[in-house]
Amino acid sequence: MTPFIILAVMLGISEGxxxxxxxxxxxxxxxxxxxxxxxxxxxxxxxxxxxxxxVTCYKVDISETDEAGLRWLINKTIESPTSMLPNNKTGIIIRQRYHSEHPFDVWSKSVSEVSGCFQQVISLDLGKHDIHKALKHDAMMQLHLLQERGSEPFLLQLLWGRMITVVIYKRKQGVTQDELKPVFEFMNQLRGPQRLPKICDSRLKDLLVF
Structure with missing residues (x-):
């Protein structure tokens, strides 16, 4: 199993x-x-x-993209593309580029009337030049900014997969369990009792190591 597929399964963006x-x-x-x-x-x-x-530390770039480009990619890779995008004419589309040992992109479109809520649509391993090998998705994810007064913000990527409840991001590397207390308390309030956060290790080579 490649690191790309491993991360896809972990983040809940794989099919199923x-x-x-x-x-x-x-x-x-x-x-x-x-x-x-x-x-x-x-x-x-x-x-x-x-x-x-x-868990390995890694960088993710988030950018806004246009629907025309995403539709072109879907039409090139998916046999029945008509139902791939959420029915939201005014929604935004973002691309997340994961800078891993095997970089890949994930495109998601916002869901109507729910702030920060996105449907993950398609992903593509940047090491594969054949766009027909892109993977389609229908999982949901949500982006939420959490900031305590006087501290740097956390970006939380809430998931509904089987492996991870939330991925925790900062603009700069490094965090302590004490700094993560507001995130842990927020998630306990939002979803009930949670496992303790696992801080990433920058010495590891792969994204999420089995």
Whole structure:
């Protein structure tokens, strides 16, 4: 199993991952201009099925893109593309570029009337020049900015997969368990009792190591 597929399974973006319907109608603190740019994964909060292994630090670039380009990619890679994009004419489309040992992109479109809620649409391993090998998705994810007074913001990527509850990002690398307390308390309030966050290890080569 390649690192790309491993990460896809972990993040809940692989086919068959259980989606959160409209992100459970949670209204996230989301502003596109505050989310665009580079972020570093500093920790995750794992689900019960997450293996007892370390997590690698890596960088993700978030950018806005246009629907025409995404539709072109879908038409080139998917046999029945008509139902791929959420029915949201005014929604935004973002691309997440994962700078891993095997970089890849994930495109997502916003869901109507729920702040920060996105349907993951398609992903492509940048090491594969054949766009027909792109993977389609229908899982949900939600971006939420969490900031305590006087501290740098966290970007939370809430998921509904089987392995990870939330991926935790900061603009700069490095975090402590004490700094993660507001995130842990927020997730406990939002979704009930959680496992303790797992801080990433920059010494590891792969994204998520089995």
């Amino acid at each position: 991952a259980a989606p959160g319907t409209r992100c459970n109608d949670f209204e996230a603190n989301f502003n596109l201009k505050d989310v665009i740019g580079s972020w570093h994964v500093v920790a995750i909060i794992p689900e019960k099925l997450f293996p007892e292994k370390q």
